[in-house]
Amino acid sequence: MTSIQIIEKDGQPAFAVVPIEIWERVRVLVEDLDDVATFDAALSAHDEFRIPFAVVKAEFEEGLHPVRASREHRRLTQDRLAQRARISKAYLSQIEGGKRAGSTATLRKLAGALQVPAGVLLER
CATH class of the missing domain: 1.20.5 (Single alpha-helices involved in coiled-coils or other helix-helix interfaces)
Structure with missing residues (x-):
């Protein structure tokens, strides 16, 4: 005992x-x-936006740009996202490929089209 x-x-x-x-x-x-x-x-x-694990994994393990990772997670084509954000597909491609940074205004448009807070894309 x-x-x-x-x-x-x-x-x-x-x-x-x-x-x-x-x-x-x-x-x-x-x-x-x-x-x-x-x-x-x-x-x-916590009532804020949460980044899906698949997006985080795509960014950090696969090295994808946050715009591309979010776009692919939402199953959007570049054409469709460019239309939603009202930018050219070529500009979107350059941003996703890291050839251009994208202006703050453009990243805000993309964030709106992807339904993510702008900070998710701007903080990169």
């Missing part, structure tokens, strides 16, 4: 002192619960 010491404060149990071998087993569970609570709180408090 394991001996657990109870320490009282004002006549009520306030602390439990447990042997270290029990604490080592319980500590992992407590940390896991703490992580879950932190994650749940972050999700419930």
Whole structure:
């Protein structure tokens, strides 16, 4: 049987002192619960745009430009995105290929057409 010491404060149990071998087993569970609570709180408090994992993966693993990664994720052709953003397909191609940076105004148009916050494209 394991001996657990109870320490009282004002006549009520306030602390439990447990042997270290029990604490080592319980500590992992407590940390896991703490992580879950932190994650749940972050999700419930976060109401901003989230970049889909497929887009992040395309950018960082495949090296795609954020415009192209978002466009492909939305299954849009360059023609269709250029039409939506009211820019030329050639200009879009140059932006996606890294040959041109794209003006702030153009990146804002592309963000609107892709339905992403402009900062997702401008922060690059």
